[in-house]
Amino acid sequence: MNLFSLLDQLSAVDASPDAAPRRQLLRQLGRAGARAAVAALPMALALPAHATPTDTSLDGIRILLQLEDLLVAFYTQALAAPALTASIPTAQRPDFERLLIQQQNHAGFWRSVLSAAGITPPPVRPASGYDFSGRRSNLANPELFPGVMTNYDAFLQLAQQLEDASASIYLGQISAFTNDKQLLEATLRLQIVKARHASHVRTLRRTTAAVASAVKSWPSKVDPAPSPAIVVPSPAGGTAAPVSIYSFEAKETQVVSGTNEVPFLGVLTGPTAVQYSALSEAFDEPLPTRQATALLEIFG
Amino acid sequence: MSDTLQSTGPDDVQLMSPLHAPIKRRSFFLYAGATTLMLAGCSKDNDNPPATNTTVDVGSGDTGVLNYAYALEQLEAAFYAQVLRSAYFTSLDPASAERQILADIALHEQIHADFFKSVLAGNAIRQLTPDFSGIDFSQRLSMGGKLGVLDAARAFEDLGVQAYNGAGRFITDPRNLVLAGKIVSVEARHASLIRDLIRPNSFMGDISAGFTPDTLGEDVIDRSVTSRTARQEKSKLPAQVLAIANTFLAADSKVSANSLVS
Known part of the structure; x- marks a missing residue:
């Protein structure tokens, strides 16, 4: 329950x-x-089943706290995994310690928001309660993300997807806080920290020899596709195959109101013409609530 | 060079003071963390002409916020466009990551500026004229009293991020909020990357001697572990941002946001 x-x-x-x-x-x-x-x-328990509330700030807080707890567990497990820590370059270990500390503070922030509203926040689960192999803590299940806690490259690849997704999940929840200026600004400021993390993890991957083709510091159509990729339900619904989180980032158009696409003619002329990939790079995209929730459930 | 001049207050309270200080470029160097530049710059730039020229006000409401963002994106786009023509950029190995990165960011910023211009249509502020005389476009890093390309880029990107963070509260239409969020997220990626280019692993700030993951190396976020904004990215109000941005705009293109007040 x-x-x-x-x-x-x-x-x-x-x-x-x-x-x-x-x-x-x-x-x-x-x-x-x-x-x-x-x-x-x-x-x-006796409430009518037809109550279908729309997203509001409590839903937003719940998802974002769940996300922060997941990130805390991810870096806690990673920094304690002997084989992985042996393969993390010495210069890089402080990076992941910082990421961990920051996510802990972010989780603490959301807990304090709940407490201030008189709601008892969910307890902090032990990091071991999460399973980043994708087996959902059942060894009989297939390992979706092999080697994440033993191999630096596999770890970095999942870290990149989780940090990218975090910025997108924050962005997806931001409109829940339209009427609360303090939470709105906090959400923006936390999203930005995730984006900085994501950029740095991508930079680490780019500068790691094991990655053959270049990874940019922002989601790009020219990035090598992550393998294995985190997949979430297709927005098409029904029986449509699950999609990579990066499918949401591939948008080359921006719509302001209704169906009016914003024209980008200025950048498509002159010496830098026909760089359509830049149109999707220039905007991070939100991950809708349904996909965000599904992603959070993959790991615990 | 040291980054340690950066204010450590939760919201850069110390940077409030340059709002009324006459030596605006000096405050920018303080912001940029360029110790030696600050010292060299203050005597040189004391004789800035008084701001008697026309000011562009961004307006009020969501339109005001979008125009405010448009002004900053214009500035960034103009900066990177000049970078692409610079001696520093053209001297880079065509296959180098840094060259590709600067070219990519230049496109992103031009797209952002175009985007706001299209969205604002008839309500858009006019084209601003930049003044980059404080930047040496032939240098990678700051020297000789001027900002280098990467140091200037870092300052613009960090400032842009803090500006969006501080302006979100003035937006009322959730759609505009999401649009701003889409863009600031990419600005943060730029900021992180430019910092890593200047010095690997400095994506959150200074990692000089004495750095520990828990206490230092986090210039860009609130270092407190106990405040309400612990480990959140910093945020600046429009007046604080424009005091810095205006030092890079020509006398006839200074920007104000007098109606964006909480």
Whole structure:
């Protein structure tokens, strides 16, 4: 049973027909105290099944905290894995220690936001509770990401995908905080740190001899495709095959309102003409909530 | 060269002061962390003409924020366009990663500027005239009282990131928020990379002697482990950003954001 799902349903049903956002629930909980809310939880079981709340800030916080916990577990496991640490160049180990410390602080931030609203944050799970082989802690399952905790190249490749995805997941949640300027700015500032991490991990891959063709420091169509790639459900839905997280980054058009594409004629003339790949490089793209949630579930 | 002049306050409070200081280029060098340049620059640039010329105000609301972003992207695009024509760039090995990187970033910034111009259409501010006289385009790193190409690039990229972070709060339309987020994310990638080019592993800041992963090397984020913004990227309000950006704009192209106030 998921505490947040219950809270979500509670707020959706409590709300007037025009569905007050759940950040109001945060406020209400802040006033009423978390105990009262938890005591009321069993009632949620009787809630109508048709409550289908839209994304709001509590959903956003839940996903972003889950993401930060996953990143913390990833670098915690990596820095404690004997074979992997033996293969990480000495100059690079402090990088990953910094990444770990920063993600720990970010997770702490989201926990403090929940606490301040009177909600007991989910406990920190031990890093060993996550499985970055993709086996979902069941040895009978196929190993989706072999060697991640033993081989530096395999580790870097997954780190790149996780950091890229993190920036995209933050971006995907940002509109949940439109009405809360403090959380909005925090979300932007945290997204930026992920983007810096992603850029650096990509730079490390580019400067590592084991990668044959050049990896850019931003997702690019000319990047070698990650193998194995993290795949998430296709936005096409139904039985469509799962897609790489980078399929979302391949957009060459930007739409401002409705279906109006923004013309980029200026850059497509003159000596730098016909560099369409730059159009997708110049914008990071959000990872929608459904895909973000699916990604988080792959590892634990 | 040392990066350690960078303010350590959570939101660069120390950089508030240059807002009213007469020697604006000096404050930029402080920002850029170029110790020797700061010393050399302050005597040289004391005689900046007073800003009696026309100022371009970005306006208010979402349009104001988009124009503010457009102004900064214009500045970055103009800078990298000049880099591509520079003696430094043309001297690079055509197969070098650094040459490819600068060419890529130049395209990204031009695309960003084009993007805002298209989106704003009739509401767009006019084309700004840059003043890059403080940059030596023949040098990779700063020397002789002027910023080198990479040091200037680093300053522009870090400033751009902090500007978007501080401007998000003025946006009301969620679609514009996502658009800004798409762009600032790439600016952060640039900033990280340029720093790594200047010195490997300095993507978050100074890694000079005494660096430990826990306490140093994080100029670009709030180093605190206890504040609400612990380990978040820094953020600057428009007035703080423009005080720096305007030192790179010609007298007839200074930008203000008088209506973007919280």
